[in-house]
Amino acid sequence: MNAQGFAVDIGTLFITxxxxxxxMSVSNFGGKLGMEGNNTLVDIDVDENI
Structure with a gap:
């Protein structure tokens, strides 16, 4: 499984x-995280009685 992404944090402080x-700050500014590989699709049965 691979995950790739890019994010930037930036901030500023003004003292009078x-x-x-x-x-102020901007956190995790960037694109969406992309996941790829064989393990990205997992079937889960939440209730086996249904």
Whole structure:
């Protein structure tokens, strides 16, 4: 099984003259994770009585 993806985290912090801190961040910005291989399809029977 293989999984490939790319993600970036970035943030900034602004401190004013009155020591007020304003910050923001963007986490896990990137494309969707792609899974491939023989084990990606697994059949699961949640209730065997149905």
């Amino acid at each position: 003259k009155r020591d007020l801190r304003i910050g």
